[in-house]
Amino acid sequence: MTLTSSKPTASPPTSLPSCAPVSTDPQDVDLTASTGFRGDIDGLRALAIVAVVLFHADVSGFSGGFVGVDVFFVISGFLITRNLLAERDRTGRIGLAAFWARRARRLVPALGLMMAVTGVAALFVLSPLEWSAASLDVATSATYVSNMRYAATANDYFAVGRTNLFLHTWSLSVEEQFYLVWPLVVAVAAGIGFGRHLLRRGRVQGVLVTIAFVSVMLCVYFTAAGSPWAFYGLATRAWQFAAAGLLATVVGVPVDLCRLRPRCGPMRWAVDPGVYGFVGLALIIGSVLIMDERTPYPGTAALVPTAGALLVLAAGAPANATVLGQALSRPMLQRLGRISYSWYLWHWPVIVVVAIVADSERPAVKLSAALAALGPATASYRLVEQPLRRSRSLIASTRRSLVVGVAITVAVGLLAVGVAQQGRIALREPLQAQVAAARADIDMEGACRRELRLPETCLLGADAAAATIVVVGDSHAAAWIPAYDAAIAGLSIRVVVRSHPGCPSADITIQVATIRDGAEACRTFRRRTAELIAELAPDAVVMANASFLGQILDANGRVPGRGEQIDIWRAALDAQVGRLRAAGITVALLANGPKLGFDPLVCIGRKGSVHRCSPSRSDALADVTPLVDAEVAVLAAPTADRSAVGPVVLRTDDLMCGPDVCPLVLDGVVVLYDFNHVTVSFARRQGPAMRRFLRQLVVLPRETSG
Numbered sequence: 001m002t003l004t005s006s007k008p009t010a011s012p013p014t015s016l017p018s019c020a021p022v023s024t025d026p027q028d029v030d031l032t033a034s035t036g037f038r039g040d041i042d043g044l045r046a047l048a049i050v051a052v053v054l055f056h057a058d059v060s061g062f063s064g065g066f067v068g069v070d071v072f073f074v075i076s077g078f079l080i081t082r083n084l085l086a087e088r089d090r091t092g093r094i095g096l097a098a099f100w101a102r103r104a105r106r107l108v109p110a111l112g113l114m115m116a117v118t119g120v121a122a123l124f125v126l127s128p129l130e131w132s133a134a135s136l137d138v139a140t141s142a143t144y145v146s147n148m149r150y151a152a153t154a155n156d157y158f159a160v161g162r163t164n165l166f167l168h169t170w171s172l173s174v175e176e177q178f179y180l181v182w183p184l185v186v187a188v189a190a191g192i193g194f195g196r197h198l199l200r201r202g203r204v205q206g207v208l209v210t211i212a213f214v215s216v217m218l219c220v221y222f223t224a225a226g227s228p229w230a231f232y233g234l235a236t237r238a239w240q241f242a243a244a245g246l247l248a249t250v251v252g253v254p255v256d257l258c259r260l261r262p263r264c265g266p267m268r269w270a271v272d273p274g275v276y277g278f279v280g281l282a283l284i285i286g287s288v289l290i291m292d293e294r295t296p297y298p299g300t301a302a303l304v305p306t307a308g309a310l311l312v313l314a315a316g317a318p319a320n321a322t323v324l325g326q327a328l329s330r331p332m333l334q335r336l337g338r339i340s341y342s343w344y345l346w347h348w349p350v351i352v353v354v355a356i357v358a359d360s361e362r363p364a365v366k367l368s369a370a371l372a373a374l375g376p377a378t379a380s381y382r383l384v385e386q387p388l389r390r391s392r393s394l395i396a397s398t399r400r401s402l403v404v405g406v407a408i409t410v411a412v413g414l415l416a417v418g419v420a421q422q423g424r425i426a427l428r429e430p431l432q433a434q435v436a437a438a439r440a441d442i443d444m445e446g447a448c449r450r451e452l453r454l455p456e457t458c459l460l461g462a463d464a465a466a467a468t469i470v471v472v473g474d475s476h477a478a479a480w481i482p483a484y485d486a487a488i489a490g491l492s493i494r495v496v497v498r499s500h501p502g503c504p505s506a507d508i509t510i511q512v513a514t515i516r517d518g519a520e521a522c523r524t525f526r527r528r529t530a531e532l533i534a535e536l537a538p539d540a541v542v543m544a545n546a547s548f549l550g551q552i553l554d555a556n557g558r559v560p561g562r563g564e565q566i567d568i569w570r571a572a573l574d575a576q577v578g579r580l581r582a583a584g585i586t587v588a589l590l591a592n593g594p595k596l597g598f599d600p601l602v603c604i605g606r607k608g609s610v611h612r613c614s615p616s617r618s619d620a621l622a623d624v625t626p627l628v629d630a631e632v633a634v635l636a637a638p639t640a641d642r643s644a645v646g647p648v649v650l651r652t653d654d655l656m657c658g659p660d661v662c663p664l665v666l667d668g669v670v671v672l673y674d675f676n677h678v679t680v681s682f683a684r685r686q687g688p689a690m691r692r693f694l695r696q697l698v699v700l701p702r703e704t705s706g
Contacts, residue, residue: 040316041075042337043328044309048072049340051288053347056168057366064291066157067305069171070240070298071284074309076175077182077244078251084186085204085249094187101398103179104405110342110385111172112408115142117376118165118349119415123422125356126163127605128432129439131423134165138416141169142409144176151232158293163356163602168348170232177234178241185211186245201249208246215239216303223299230298237298240306247310277324280311294511342377342385350376356606431608435601438670441679448481448497456525457532458497460485465494467698468538472529475501476592477544479677480652486687487694492701495694496536500525504545506572511551511559533585540697541580543573543631544590546676547624562626570630577634586648586697589635591628593652594620594662596675610665620662621653628653650693652678655686 048068055065088094115138122134140146147170150157157167189207215238222230230236287305295301316325336343347370354369355361388394394401427436448458458481471477471484478499488495502510503522533541552565559565580587596615603613628651635647656662656671656678664671666682673679 038316039329039334040325041079041313041328042340043330043333044071044312044337045075045340046333046336047284047328048075049336049343051284052344053370054367055288056348056351057370058361058363059367060363062288063293064288064295066297067284067287067291067302070302070305071309072171073175073178073237073240074244074306074313076178077241078248078313080179080182081186081208081241081245082248082251084183085190085201088187088190094183094190096183096187097398097402099183100179101394101401101405103176105389105391105394105401106385107172107176107341108405108408109388110345110380111169112142112412113380113384114345114349115166115412116415118353119412119419121349121353122165122419125353125606126165127435127602128423128426128429129435129601129605130163131419131426135416135420135423137164137166137169138419139413141166141173142412142416144173146170147173147177147232147234151228154228156228157231163352163599165349165352168344174232174234174237178238181234182241182245205246205249208242208249212239212242212246215242219298219302220300223296240302243306243310244313247314251314274315274322274324276311277315277322280308280313280315281324283308283311339374339377339381342381343374346377346380347373431610432605434665434670435605438673438679438681439601441670441681442673442677443680456498456500458499459494460497461488461494462492463494466492466700467540468494468496468536469540469542469694469697470496470498470533470536470538471542471544471590472498472505472533473544473590474503474505474546475499475677476546477505477542477590480544480590480683480686480690482680482684483686483690484694486684487690489687491691491695493694493698496532496538498525498529498532499544504548505529505543506545506569506576508548508568508572509553509557510548511553530579533580534583537583538585539699540586540588542588542590542697543576545592545627545631547592547595547627549623549627566626566630569627570634573631574634574637587635588648588693588697589631589650590693591631591649591651591653592624592676593656593678594672594676595624596620596672599675600664600672601670601674604664610663614661614663617653617657617660617662620657624653648693648696650689652686655689656682 048071051062051065051068051071053065054062055068084094084099119134119138122131122138126134136149137146140149146166150167150170155164155167157170185207186204189204215235218233219230219236219239222233222236284305287301287308291297291301312324312328315322316328350373351366351369354372355366358365388404394404426432448460458478460481471480476499477497481497484495484497500522503525504510505526507523507526509519509522548569549562549565551559552568554560554564554568560568577587594615594617597619598613600613604610607613632647632649635649653662656666662671667685669681669685670679671682
């Protein structure tokens with residue numbers, strides 16, 4: 001983000017066109033020496049950074065604070081486009097190298113300092129298991145491509161960033177890519193219309209409209225498809241910059257909609273800037289208060305805060321002439337606006353470091369950390385950012401400015417190499433090596449065959465087996481594939497595993513499905529599973545589901561209380577069991593095991609201790625036992641044509657937990673590779689228990705019973 005400071009400059013001379021650029025960046029004075037002061041823009045920046053910070057601190061009521069980044073995008077598109085057009089109007093050209101040199105002086109030193117300090121801090125607060133990823137984060141952030149890294153690795157901004165010290169740099173990467181490309185776009189567009197000023201601006205407007213249209217279509221499409229590129233990509237965000245650039249070509253020209261109506265008469269359609277300025281502010285605030293991580297974003301939802309920021313910017317011309325402009329120009333907002341770039345740089349890594357050290361995710365802890373980040377942010381602004389921006393030596397030499405920017409980037413890159421090397425050394429230690437091996441121990445489907453050619457299906461055993469068992473569920477159904485494979489060795493049993501991550505076997509809707517794949521994907525999976533079961537006519541069906549307590553939605557798409565969620569789950573499971581039993585199929589349950597609120601391997605790596613990270617049984621099963629009890633009750637319930645029978649259940653919690661504690665390492669084997677999925681090695685060791693479980697479900701010929 002370009003979160004620049006504001007300082008009054010000379011009033012524009014009357015010879016300048018009405019669309020003269022307005023800058024709030026003192027270092028842009030050499031670009032547009034006679035610009036007007038826009039204190040409202042710094043005030044708008046202050047509101048945006050506060051929204052982002054409070055969102056990252058998990059402060060209640062600011063669930064949509066992430067839209068502050070959209071406001072920054074709009075401000076950047078507006079200011080940069082105006083300054084570039086001003087230079088073209090004044091000099092007849094756009095100095096690309098000089099522009100990039102100004103951006104280098106403005107952005108790179110402060111970013112480099114934050115990256116260096118945070119990179120060193122990573123060696124103390126993160127585990128060696130995380131150092132390799134952190135080194136890539138440092139390298140990609142320093143070179144302004146971290147957004148591409150997060151998009152390519154399908155990182156969910158709302159789900160994975162809690163321990164990523166550099167996740168916030170994605171927006172800086174988007175902006176820097178914009179700064180790299182945009183001067184070329186404006187230079188070419190402005191160069192098309194040689195001659196009259198208005199003709200040239202008309203050509204620029206045409207190019208910006210085209211970019212905005214194509215980009216917003218891509219944004220909507222990729223958001224609907226659930227692609228992370230919608231959130232992180234420049235192509236899907238360019239419309240916000242382009243819309244602001246389009247505004248920059250017209251702000252300062254009186255708006256009179258009567259021009260569009262030949263017989264307008266006395267009716268005047270011009271709108272008071274004070275009105276649409278407050279409308280814009282309301283749109284931004286409404287987005288902050290109403291939107292949350294469940295909002296498909298950016299998509300069409302991003303139109304709201306973007307339009308709000310555009311209206312506020314439009315209302316600010318002439319500068320500070322409205323009540324809103326004067327309010328946004330208040331001293332406190334001006335101070336926050338001036339250091340907003342530095343505060344953005346520092347607030348997130350400080351939040352993450354403090355949360356790790358304090359071992360707490362409480363909003364009060366995070367908010368305290370975010371406010372404490374104002375300290376290094378202010379120091380960085382005064383001691384690094386401002387001195388280098390105002391350095392006469394650097395201002396006098398474009399080449400020198402670019403060299404300094406490159407040198408800082410290279411230095412940070414070398415730091416990234418050092419972090420990676422330290423990680424490789426640390427992982428040679430026995431416990432750390434065991435943790436690293438467990439993280440890689442996830443090839444659950446190595447024994448699968450794919451003769452059915454049906455996605456999300458794993459076949460184990462011979463086709464001519466005497467009995468067939470179908471296991472159906474989410475990723476937990478697949479997690480135990482090594483155990484099924486070990487269990488049927490020597491038995492004439494074929495196991496068919498149908499699994500889809502985030503899709504329980506019963507017909508319910510959960511939040512994770514609505515965010516990632518959509519409820520429709522789950523319905524399709526369940527329909528095809530039912531068709532496959534009807535085709536195979538198996539002897540038994542085993543249900544294997546994770547615990548989604550806290551994520552189960554009601555008919556209105558809302559998360560009700562725990563009791564109602566359990567009732568919804570029980571009713572859906574009862575319907576599924578009823579259909580299977582009506583077809584003469586035995587139904588059994590692979591009950592879910594521990595569900596942790598943290599990454600066990602990261603915990604072991606950070607604390608260097610298995611014991612300190614192993615949770616109590618009650619904590620690990622708090623969100624699991626209520627749903628498992630409901631599942632057991634459904635299987636044990638009597639039916640119309642039979643009396644109650646003892647349900648066939650394998651309690652994986654008993655395999656993974658003792659009476660008081662759920663150890664993270666059992667018999668020298670790491671149990672979980674993440675917060676609730678078993679490692680391949682542990683699952684394979686449970687072959688005997690799985691064998692006893694499966695044998696209860698089928699009758700085998702004596703010669704194959706093993």
